[in-house]
Amino acid sequence: MSRTVTVKNVIIGEGTPKICVSLVGATLSDLKQEAAALKALAPDLVEWRADFFEQVEELEAVMDALGVIRALLPDLPLIFTFRSAKEGGEKEISTGDYIALNKAAAASGLVDIIDVELFNEEEDVRVLIAAAHDNNVFVILSNHDFHGTPPKEEIISRLRKAQELGGDLPKIAVMPGSPADVLILLAATHMMKEEYADRPIITMSMAGSGVISRLAGEIFGSALTFGAAYRPSAPGQVGIRELREVLALLHRSL
Numbered sequence: 001m002s003r004t005v006t007v008k009n010v011i012i013g014e015g016t017p018k019i020c021v022s023l024v025g026a027t028l029s030d031l032k033q034e035a036a037a038l039k040a041l042a043p044d045l046v047e048w049r050a051d052f053f054e055q056v057e058e059l060e061a062v063m064d065a066l067g068v069i070r071a072l073l074p075d076l077p078l079i080f081t082f083r084s085a086k087e088g089g090e091k092e093i094s095t096g097d098y099i100a101l102n103k104a105a106a107a108s109g110l111v112d113i114i115d116v117e118l119f120n121e122e123e124d125v126r127v128l129i130a131a132a133h134d135n136n137v138f139v140i141l142s143n144h145d146f147h148g149t150p151p152k153e154e155i156i157s158r159l160r161k162a163q164e165l166g167g168d169l170p171k172i173a174v175m176p177g178s179p180a181d182v183l184i185l186l187a188a189t190h191m192m193k194e195e196y197a198d199r200p201i202i203t204m205s206m207a208g209s210g211v212i213s214r215l216a217g218e219i220f221g222s223a224l225t226f227g228a229a230y231r232p233s234a235p236g237q238v239g240i241r242e243l244r245e246v247l248a249l250l251h252r253s254l
């Protein structure tokens with residue numbers, strides 16, 4: 001496995017963490033506005049959080065919207081994400097629909113990466129990874145804990161599981177209850193990177209006290225960070241301009 005993942009000339013896992021911004025519009029017209037405005041901010045990647053889209057249960061509408069987003073942002077690596085309500089997303093859909101949606105996104109030729117949640121049936125995860133890889137689409141294999149920060153060993157074990165299953169970019173987002181929890185996430189990230197990871201990983205501690213984890217990925221081992229454009233897609237995301245400045249500052253100090 002490669003220590004980096006290259007998507008449309010963006011090398012994830014090398015140099016400063018790459019900046020991703022999420023599109024969170026509820027309607028096609030909101031999404032168009034967001035996508036057009038995003039260009040000026042020049043993120044490295046864009047994520048479409050399809051769970052925010054009010055027509056997400058209509059596959060055809062989703063594919064149409066995907067086509068529009070892709071046409072507006074032809075050169076940026078695009079991540080397709082349906083974040084389930086149990087992991088902090090906007091909606092819950094059936095497993096069958098979740099699989100169909102992700103398979104369709106992977107086969108559409110319109111996205112570069114799909115985000116698959118690790119906490120699905122293992123067989124379903126394997127099916128989605130295979131479907132993505134058959135279409136030369138990468139997989140972020142993700143887990144989100146909006147209620148707390150698991151112990152360091154557990155964070156590492158989830159990231160290792162995501163790697164073993166074939167996720168190209170294992171990811172975990174956790175919620176800190178205290179600054180000590182932020183240290184746990186950072187320590188787990190560092191240990192995963194140093195001892196177990198053979199590919200880039202993505203980690204973050206959310207909310208205010210976790211912000212440091214969104215800035216210091218180059219030091220501790222997280223290869224990608226989510227910044228906010230107008231509306232954050234998760235608590236603790238900072239504005240992309242400030243984020244870029246801080247990432248550059250930390251990079252220069254190394």
Ligand SMILES: O=C1C[C@@](O)(C(=O)O)C[C@@H](O)[C@@H]1O
Nearest residue numbers: 022081173204206226233234
């Ligand atoms: O998984 C992630 C990370 C995230 O939850 C964050 O905390 O920045 C934001 C989500 O949009 C994305 O899918």
